Amino acid sequence: MxxxxxxxxxxxxxxxxxxxxxxxxxxxxxxxxxxxxxxxxxxxPSTAHAKQAGEQAIRDDQSHYCPSPGLPEFRTAAAKFVKDEFAIPATAANVVVGPGAKIFQQFFCEAFLNPGDGALVFSPHFPTFLPNIERRGARAVLAPLRQQAEFRPEVSQIEHFLKTDPAPRAIFLNSPHNPTGGVATADDLAQIANLIRGRNIALFSDEPYCHMVWKGRHHSILEQPGMLDQCVAAYTFSKSYSMSGWRLGFAVSSPAITDAIGKMINTCLSCVPPIVQLAGAAALGRDREExxxxxxxxxxxxxxxxxxxxxxxxxxxxxxxxxxxxxxxxxxxxxxxxxxxxxxxxxxxxxxxxxxxxxxxxxxxxxxxxxxxxxxxxxxxxxxxxxxxxxxxxxxxxxxxxxxxxxxxxxxxxxxxxxxx
Ligand SMILES: Cc1ncc(COP(=O)(O)O)c(C=O)c1O
Incomplete structure (x- = not known):
């Protein structure tokens, strides 16, 4: 070569x-x-109304470019969904669409990390967190998740990272957690929010399994006061609506951050296919029971x-x-x-x-x-x-x-x- x-x-x-x-x-x-x-x-199979809406969108010729941050109707539906189900105070401006949740790992790193910055990752970890940190020349700092602690992220590990890392800048959370099935409790999330609130620390909250909580309900750190301003939470249609091949997800954050991510989408993807977004909006609105x-x-x-x-x-x-x-x-x-x-x-x-x-x-x-x-x-x-x-x-x-x-x-x-x- x-x-x-x-x-x-x-x-x-x-x-x-x-x-x-x-x-x-x-x-x-x-x-x-x-x-x-x-x-x-x-x-x-992908849920029924999603499929119907996707077919209808093809028949309606929804097959052209659309705004990079997402169709207004998709952003509105996603904001309503996180507000109704997870008590996140979001409006359409807090939402940006993507082809699945994974891409937001890259956009988050591009948004917040400079070469040499430290990013805390609880490990075992989703494998693509590290390459996305490395893509920015930043450093992944690993903290163990232990079976004895039910694979919950231990707040003391975050405290230690913030105190001892030479340039602490970001934290990766993934709850419910792949691969361990561990869950950060509402109390864990409140403690983490208290630690980072008002500091120059960004947090990526990866939440693809938000509907697969088998005890109690899902909690997002975005429920905590002030967290929309310094966290990016990522959601996907891959798991909840069996739509992995459609490639659809979205992130929720402050309007300034979703705007920055919208620009990133502009530079590499232009937009997410409107056909897929319309199918997703239908899933959010009408497929809850299924x-x-x-x-x-x-x-x-x-x-x-x-x-x-x-x-x-x-x-x-x-x-x-x-x-x-x-x-x-x-x-x-x-x-x-x-x-x-x-x-x-x-x-x-x-x-x-x-x-x-x-x-x-x-x-x-x-x-x-x-x-x-x-x-x-x-x-x-x-x-x-x-x-x-x-x-x-x-x-x-x-x-x-x-x-x-x-x-x-x-x-x-x-x-x-x-x-x-
Ligand atoms: C923790 C985690 N993040 C992100 C993803 C990617 O999901 P998507 O299909 O929405 O890109 C997965 C998929 O398995 C996952 O387990």
Whole structure:
């Protein structure tokens, strides 16, 4: 290649779920039966009024450029939604639309981070937080989320970051949390708001799982006084309305910040397709009942998977609190088999059986703090989840197959046992 890739491009870490997805699809194409629990997608159809409105928008020729921050009717519908459901005092000017929630990680970093700035990230973490921080030449500062603390962000870690970092500038929160399912309580959020209020600290609040809270209701830090002025909260249609392929989400913040993000959209995307925005506005207005029914089905799946996994020796999962992920600690199993947790995940997919496999992710796909855990999503019908649960003890008992897999893939040999709580 005659041209050199930038250091950023050479070192870019991506979401491993998509890499494992590609392997799973390849194995399926070759005839293997794979239960796919690697990617956080919904097995359900997009909600009905969203689809109808999308079709109508095509027939109405809503197929031209539109304002970069979003269609006025979309922004109004999104503001009403966060106000009604999460008590966030938003109006249309507080909303900016995007193709999903993920892009707002990049826009947030572009809005607030300069080279050398420190950004606190609780880890395990969503994999794309770090590349977006690095894109700005800023520094990710990792703070651990612990199973003993129910994977809640510990306020003392934020205090420590603000006191000790040479240039503290931003905090990434993700509640409900992927991959752990942890939830920051209303009290945690009030304490965090009190710590940052009025200081030059911006906070990114990633909230894609706002309708997947299995105890109580979702709380956003934007409910707290003054937080609209220094936080950007990101929401998506991917999970709540099963619309991941439509690519639609939005952010809520102060008008000055949404205006700045609107300019960023102008420079790279021009706008989000109006067809998609009209489908989203219809989902917000008319699909609440269907959404809540589907969320109930996800809850049942999480309970099924949690209970099933907890019956396997060496697996330990917390009671389900949120999201459609189950994140068991499997350190004793990894230690016994001498395999890393991501090695174990890929063994279950590729090595444990000729005809059947389970696709999931090792916790280290979400940073070193996730090592010793597995992440399962619930993206398959319940009978298939049960098949996966039944397969695991059998797969783990096939020690000769583990040895063969490790001989072929020595990078997955566990160098040092994981700590066991
Ligand atoms: C924590 C977190 N943030 C962002 C996203 C991205 O969602 P979207 O499809 O809206 O871009 C996901 C999707 O899995 C997620 O889990």
């Amino acid at each position: 005659p041209v050199t890739l930038s250091q950023f491009a050479q070192n870019l870490n991506v979401e491993t779920a998509f890499t494992v997805l590609a392997v799973a699809k390849q194995l399926k194409a070759a005839g293997k039966d794979v239960v796919e629990l690697e990617i956080g997608d919904s097995p359900f 959404r809540d029914r589907v969320m109930g089905l996800f809850r049942d799946k999480v309970v099924l998977l949690t209970n099933g996994l907890n019956r396997i020796e060496g697996f330990k999962t917390l009671e389900p609190t949120a999201t459609f992920y189950v994140f068991p600690n499997v350190a004793p199993v990894c230690n016994r088999l001498g395999i890393t947790s991501h090695g174990l995940a890929l063994y279950l997919l590729e090595g444990a059986d000729e005809h059947f496999g389970v696709a999931c992710l090792g916790g280290e796909c979400f940073g070193e703090a996730g090592a010793g855990f597995l992440r399962f999503s619930c993206a398959e019908p319940n009978d298939r989840l049960q098949m996966a649960i039944d397969f695991l003890p059998l797969a783990l008992s096939r020690t000769e197959r583990v040895a063969t897999y490790l001989a072929k893939n020595p990078r997955f040999r566990l160098a040092k046992p994981y700590p066991v709580a």
